[in-house]
Amino acid sequence: MEVRVEGLVKRYGRVLALAGVNHVFPSGALTAVVGPSGCGKTTLLRVLAGFVQPEEGRVWMDGRDVTGVPPQARRCALVFQNYALWPHMTVFDNVAFGLRLQRLPASEVERRVRETLALVELDRVPGIERRRPKELSGGQQQRVALARALAVRPGLLLLDEPLSNLDAKVRQRVRGEIRTLQRRTGITTVYVTHDQEEALSIADDLVVMDGGRIVQSGRPEEVYAHPEDPFVAEFLGSTNVLNGTVGPDGRILPSSEGRLLFRAEDTAVWPAGQSLPPDYAWAPAEVVDCLFLGHVYRAYVRLGDTVVLADTKARVGPGQVVVAVPRDRLLIFSGSEPAARR
Amino acid sequence: MNRWERWGWTLAALPAVLVLLVTFGLPLAQSLAASFVRDGRPTLENYALVYRLYRQDVLYTLGVAAAGVLLTFACGIHLAGYFRLRAWPWVEFLLKVPLFVPFVVTGHAMRVFLQPSGTLSLALGALGLVAPGTRLGLGEGWLGLVLALTWKHLALVVLLLVGAFRAVDDSYLEAAQGFGAGYLRQTWAVLVPMSATPLALACVLTLTSMLGSFSIPLLMSRGSGPQMLMIDLYYRFGQHGDFGVASALGVISYVLASGAVYAYLRSVAR
Amino acid sequence: MRSPSPSLLGLVGRAALGALVLVAVVGPLLSLGLWSVAERWHWPAPFPQQVGMKYWSRMLQGDPLRALTRGVTIASVTTVLALAMAVPVAYLAARRRLPAGPLALALFILPQAFPQLPVFASATVLFYRWNLAGTVPGVVLIHLVGGLVYAVWTLTAAFRSIGPELEEAAQNLGASTTRTFFRVTLPLAMPGVVASAILVFLHSLDEFNGTLLVGAPYVTTLPVYMYTASLGYELQIASVTALVLMVPGVVLLLLLERFLRAEYLAFFGHL
Numbered sequence: 001m002e003v004r005v006e007g008l009v010k011r012y013g014r015v016l017a018l019a020g021v022n023h024v025f026p027s028g029a030l031t032a033v034v035g036p037s038g039c040g041k042t043t044l045l046r047v048l049a050g051f052v053q054p055e056e057g058r059v060w061m062d063g064r065d066v067t068g069v070p071p072q073a074r075r076c077a078l079v080f081q082n083y084a085l086w087p088h089m090t091v092f093d094n095v096a097f098g099l100r101l102q103r104l105p106a107s108e109v110e111r112r113v114r115e116t117l118a119l120v121e122l123d124r125v126p127g128i129e130r131r132r133p134k135e136l137s138g139g140q141q142q143r144v145a146l147a148r149a150l151a152v153r154p155g156l157l158l159l160d161e162p163l164s165n166l167d168a169k170v171r172q173r174v175r176g177e178i179r180t181l182q183r184r185t186g187i188t189t190v191y192v193t194h195d196q197e198e199a200l201s202i203a204d205d206l207v208v209m210d211g212g213r214i215v216q217s218g219r220p221e222e223v224y225a226h227p228e229d230p231f232v233a234e235f236l237g238s239t240n241v242l243n244g245t246v247g248p249d250g251r252i253l254p255s256s257e258g259r260l261l262f263r264a265e266d267t268a269v270w271p272a273g274q275s276l277p278p279d280y281a282w283a284p285a286e287v288v289d290c291l292f293l294g295h296v297y298r299a300y301v302r303l304g305d306t307v308v309l310a311d312t313k314a315r316v317g318p319g320q321v322v323v324a325v326p327r328d329r330l331l332i333f334s335g336s337e338p339a340a341r342r
Numbered sequence: 343m344n345r346w347e348r349w350g351w352t353l354a355a356l357p358a359v360l361v362l363l364v365t366f367g368l369p370l371a372q373s374l375a376a377s378f379v380r381d382g383r384p385t386l387e388n389y390a391l392v393y394r395l396y397r398q399d400v401l402y403t404l405g406v407a408a409a410g411v412l413l414t415f416a417c418g419i420h421l422a423g424y425f426r427l428r429a430w431p432w433v434e435f436l437l438k439v440p441l442f443v444p445f446v447v448t449g450h451a452m453r454v455f456l457q458p459s460g461t462l463s464l465a466l467g468a469l470g471l472v473a474p475g476t477r478l479g480l481g482e483g484w485l486g487l488v489l490a491l492t493w494k495h496l497a498l499v500v501l502l503l504v505g506a507f508r509a510v511d512d513s514y515l516e517a518a519q520g521f522g523a524g525y526l527r528q529t530w531a532v533l534v535p536m537s538a539t540p541l542a543l544a545c546v547l548t549l550t551s552m553l554g555s556f557s558i559p560l561l562m563s564r565g566s567g568p569q570m571l572m573i574d575l576y577y578r579f580g581q582h583g584d585f586g587v588a589s590a591l592g593v594i595s596y597v598l599a600s601g602a603v604y605a606y607l608r609s610v611a612r
Numbered sequence: 613m614r615s616p617s618p619s620l621l622g623l624v625g626r627a628a629l630g631a632l633v634l635v636a637v638v639g640p641l642l643s644l645g646l647w648s649v650a651e652r653w654h655w656p657a658p659f660p661q662q663v664g665m666k667y668w669s670r671m672l673q674g675d676p677l678r679a680l681t682r683g684v685t686i687a688s689v690t691t692v693l694a695l696a697m698a699v700p701v702a703y704l705a706a707r708r709r710l711p712a713g714p715l716a717l718a719l720f721i722l723p724q725a726f727p728q729l730p731v732f733a734s735a736t737v738l739f740y741r742w743n744l745a746g747t748v749p750g751v752v753l754i755h756l757v758g759g760l761v762y763a764v765w766t767l768t769a770a771f772r773s774i775g776p777e778l779e780e781a782a783q784n785l786g787a788s789t790t791r792t793f794f795r796v797t798l799p800l801a802m803p804g805v806v807a808s809a810i811l812v813f814l815h816s817l818d819e820f821n822g823t824l825l826v827g828a829p830y831v832t833t834l835p836v837y838m839y840t841a842s843l844g845y846e847l848q849i850a851s852v853t854a855l856v857l858m859v860p861g862v863v864l865l866l867l868l869e870r871f872l873r874a875e876y877l878a879f880f881g882h883l
Contacts, residue, residue: 049516049520050520051516051519051520071516071519071520072519072520072521072522072523073522076520077520078516078517078520080513080516080517081513082511082513084511084513084514084516084517086514086517086518086531086532086535086536087536088535088536088538089535097518097521097523097531098520098521098522101521101522101523101527102522148517152521344788344789347788347789347790348709350790351700351703351704351709351789351790352704352711354699354700355700355701355704355710357697358697358698358700358701358720358760358764359701359716359719361697361753361756361760362719362720362723362756362757362760363719364738364753365735365753365754365756365757366719366722366723366731366735366757367719368735368738369731369732369733369734369735369737369738370726370731370734372734372737372738373730373731373733373734376734421633424629428626430626430630433629433630433633433634436633436634436637436638437633437637438865439637439641439862439865440637441861441865442858442861442862442864442865443641443858443861443862444818444820444835444857444858444861445818445820446818446820446835446838446839446854446857447644447818447835447838447854447857447858448640449842450644450838450839450842450850450851450854451640451641451643451644451854452640453842454640454643454644454647454847454851455639455640455643456640459655459656460643461639461642461643461646461647462639462643463656464655464656464657464658465639465658467656467658468658474656475656493636493637493640550725550727553727554726554727554728554729556728556729556821557820557821557835557839560839561839561842561843572727572729575729575730575733576729576733579733579736579825580825585733585734585737588730588733589730589733589734591730592727592729592730592731592733592734593730595727595729595730596726596727596730599725599726599727602724602725603722603725603726605725606721606722606724606725607718607721607722607725609721
């Protein structure tokens with residue numbers, strides 16, 4: 001199902017949750033919508049599900065205008081952040097709920113429930129369909145929620161922060177499983193998350209939102225490598241922000257004209273006085289502190305009145321150093337203008 | 343808190359305990375004891391008299407209370423579900439009004455409203471819904487009593503149920519709504535089972551309150567036919583001066599109320 | 613954030629429901645209002661033949677006025693006594709320092725669970741023995757049963773909502789528990805204390821069962837007066853009295869609806 005939204009506007013009181021959102025969610029693809037909390041991503045998801053009516057704008061599904069259509073008539077299935085599994089119903093009854101409302105015969109309901117439980121690989125747990133949600137692990141609950149959504153064979157699957165209630169290890173695994181499941185079923189999927197790593201790893205199509213607007217969208221690799229906007233760059237991991245420009249000799253000069261963004265992992269720390277390769281931007285600096293993070297050391301380096309982070313293989317002692325960033329990893333923005341690389 | 347302060351505070355708490363012991367604990371114990379005593383001798387005669395004179399009234403009381411609970415919850419569940427799903431503050435507010443109308447006032451208002459020549463008969467006659475001059479006999483029998491008890495208790499039940507229903511997260515309802523569940527199915531398949539405990543509690547409290555209702559039936563009854571248990575008790579005590587049989591009636595009402603006693607004690611234990 | 617689907621059926625149903633609730637709730641109260649101003653109303657006229665304030669003006673003199681002032685006096689005394697006695701119990705209960713805690717608390721909830729009438733009838737027998745029947749102190753005592761229950765539970769909730777760390781901060785600086793209570797806890801709990809006082813006052817003002825048994829015929833408060841009038845088919849007098857009895861509660865509902873917590877409101881259901 002191809003989903004298209006045009007000019008969506010929604011206010012909550014004086015807060016503009018959606019400030020004119022346009023996008024095409026490609027059929028059969030997994031689109032990840034990512035942004036900080038309050039950016040409007042959940043509102044967008046709820047507009048797609050039909051739980052929220054936009055004040056302006058339209059929603060098309062496969063060319064049909066569904067803007068005023070109530071949730072139950074949209075062939076959308078939403079997986080809630082807290083799963084919203086009804087605690088008083090068994091796993092079977094939860095998954096069967098939508099099918100029974102379609103008045104399918106009991107044998108067909110039974111067949112479809114088993115088929116869907118098998119799809120999310122819950123059929124390996126014997127007797128699980130007779131258990132209640134409380135008796136399941138977080139990961140299992142997540143799969144039941146997916147099964148409940150998929151059982152009605154929706155045209156559009158909506159996932160609202162589906163992994164936020166799982167602990168870190170399970171999250172990695174379930175993320176992969178959702179990806180596999182989406183590939184296998186080919187259901188058009190919109191996946192909302194605040195976690196940029198999760199979004200990058202799972203998406204065919206990445207949408208970054210801020211302040212009720214889509215600030216950039218595209219293939220995840222493309223967006224990661226070429227952020228068009230300081231916000232996107234910062235959100236996707238460029239933690240270091242300097243007000244400055246790069247001089248002809250590669251030296252970083254403080255300036256209010258431009259902004260330089262770069263990632264901690266791209267930042268090198270060299271002893272002061274070492275000769276510098278030509279394709280680096282650099283500046284003299286002073287190491288303030290150095291923390292051991294496990295896989296790397298993270299150095300806190302003072303550069304003028306700013307502290308930047310640099311990930312290094314070895315511990316760097318306090319004192320004068322040179323901070324260097326490969327030029328092709330340096331994002332340079334002038335004022336609030338869109339990106340001009342190098 | 344040092345030892346002296348502890349003593350001081352405990353001493354200060356004592357009067358309240360003493361007052362309740364004297365005005366509630368002692369009378370309760372006395373009525374239990376008196377129900378087994380007649381003419382100064384221990385006996386079961388009081389209960390035999392209750393069986394002979396009042397067994398129909400016990401059944402009548404149970405019937406009225408059960409019908410009242412059924413009607414109250416049939417209305418209460420649907421109203422509370424409606425308020426939960428489609429907010430409607432002014433109607434919700436309106437329904438709270440009887441909460442602040444004392445039982446006696448309710449009894450009198452319902453008597454004026456429902457009695458055969460009451461304002462309901464007049465209003466329906468004036469609107470042409472019944473022939474003018476019709477005397478609807480709602481107020482005198484069990485039905486009028488059930489309506490009056492429901493009127494008074496519905497406010498509290500809706501208040502408790504709306505509170506319980508509001509505690510159910512939106513997502514559970516939206517999940518059902520997304521599959522096409524309407525207002526009725528969302529209420530009965532999601533809200534009611536997810537609020538089973540407060541619902542049962544409200545049910546027990548309403549039942550006990552209706553079983554022990556006194557002022558509403560006192561003002562509405564016409565003095566013949568079956569009576570509510572508390573009315574029997576009042577006349578047995580006040581007019582016949584028969585404390586023994588009145589106490590036996592009281593003990594029966596304690597037994598009927600044991601559900602509420604259990605529910606309250608459990609809430610204290612928590 | 614639910615979007616209502618304004619179908620015609622839904623709108624008609626909503627209007628019908630609203631109208632039904634309005635008629636069902638307001639109807640009985642409206643008929644009280646009609647009767648209170650009906651100087652002459654012969655059946656089966658739908659409206660009184662003669663309307664006037666005769667019976668309202670009677671409210672301001674003689675027996676009803678006496679019943680009103682007496683009721684207010686009794687309610688005031690009951691409120692002061694109930695609060696003074698309930699505060700220590702509630703505070704100890706809130707800090708889980710009540711000796712024999714659960715047992716003592718059970719005493720303060722059981723009057724809610726048991727049917728009142730048989731207990732009050734039995735209390736009346738005792739009060740006769742102690743020469744308290746038919747006296748104002750006797751009526752105050754019987755009002756204290758409900759009053760103490762309401763006061764203890766609302767005050768316990770109020771004290772419990774004040775974090776113990778606020779008290780610990782004061783004690784840490786050397787204040788005694790008692791001093792801390794009067795300087796920190798009680799002022800912070802004031803809204804709860806006021807709500808509790810209103811609740812007890814209303815309870816006493818509206819109390820009927822105990823007053824009828826213990827007080828009548830010597831101590832008459834408004835509810836008992838209304839009952840006597842209604843039973844004697846003085847419907848106008850009874851209706852005026854009923855409306856007067858409703859005033860404090862309804863005013864409270866209108867003013868405080870927003871501020872009264874649901875658990876306080878729930879207590880009113882037992883009045």
